[in-house]
Amino acid sequence: MxxxxxxxxxxxxxxxxxxxxxxxxxxxxxxxxxxxxxxxxxxxxxxxxxxxxxxxxxxxxxxxxxxxxxxxxxxxxxxxxxxxxxRVSRRAKWSAAATMALGAVLVCWAPVPSWVRWFSLTSMACVLAWLWRRPEP
Structure with a gap:
C-alpha cells in the first residue's frame, strides 16, 4: 500500500x-x-x-x-x-454504539445517584445521535 x-x-x-x-x-x-x-x-x-x-x-x-x-x-x-x-467509518460508529451500550448497562446496574445515571445516559444518547449523523468515508 x-x-x-x-x-x-x-x-x-x-x-x-x-x-x-x-x-x-x-x-x-x-x-x-x-x-x-x-x-x-x-x-x-x-x-x-x-x-x-x-x-x-x-x-x-x-x-x-x-x-x-x-x-x-x-x-x-x-x-x-x-x-x-x-467522516467517521461505519465500523467506528458501531464500535462506539456497542461500547456505549455496555457502559449504559454498567451505569444502570451501578449504585450511583439517579442524576449521574440520567446525565450519563443522556450524554451517550447525544453523542450517538451526533456520531450517526456524520458522513461515512
Whole structure:
C-alpha cells in the first residue's frame, strides 16, 4: 500500500507564539494518544475523540508526532477520514454504539445517584445521535 502523504501541520510550527505553548500542546497530544489507546481496551471510554485531539495537538506542536499519527496503521485512517470532511467509518460508529451500550448497562446496574445515571445516559444518547449523523468515508 502506498504511503499516504502527510498534510502540512496547520498553523506552521514557526507561527506558534512560544516554545512553552508547543511543549504544552505536545504534552496534550501524548496524553490524548494514551487515553485513546486506553479507550481501545476500556469499555465505554472513547477512542476516536482522543485520537482526533491528539492529531490536532500534534499538528500544532510536533511534525514528527503528526507524521507518526497520520501514517499509523490504526489511527491514520481515522485522522484522514476526519480531515476529508469530518467522516467517521461505519465500523467506528458501531464500535462506539456497542461500547456505549455496555457502559449504559454498567451505569444502570451501578449504585450511583439517579442524576449521574440520567446525565450519563443522556450524554451517550447525544453523542450517538451526533456520531450517526456524520458522513461515512
Amino acid at each position: 502506498p504511503e499516504t502523504p502527510v498534510p502540512a501541520p496547520t498553523p506552521p510550527l514557526q507561527m506558534l507564539p512560544s516554545r512553552p505553548l508547543r511543549w504544552l500542546l505536545q504534552a496534550l497530544a501524548w496524553l490524548c494518544l494514551a487515553l485513546g489507546i486506553a479507550g481501545v481496551f476500556i469499555p465505554g471510554m472513547p477512542t476516536t475523540v482522543f485520537i482526533l485531539l491528539a492529531g490536532w495537538a500534534a499538528a500544532r506542536s510536533s511534525e514528527r508526532m503528526h507524521r507518526m499519527l497520520w501514517q499509523h496503521r490504526l489511527f491514520g485512517p481515522m485522522l484522514r477520514d476526519w480531515a476529508a470532511g469530518g
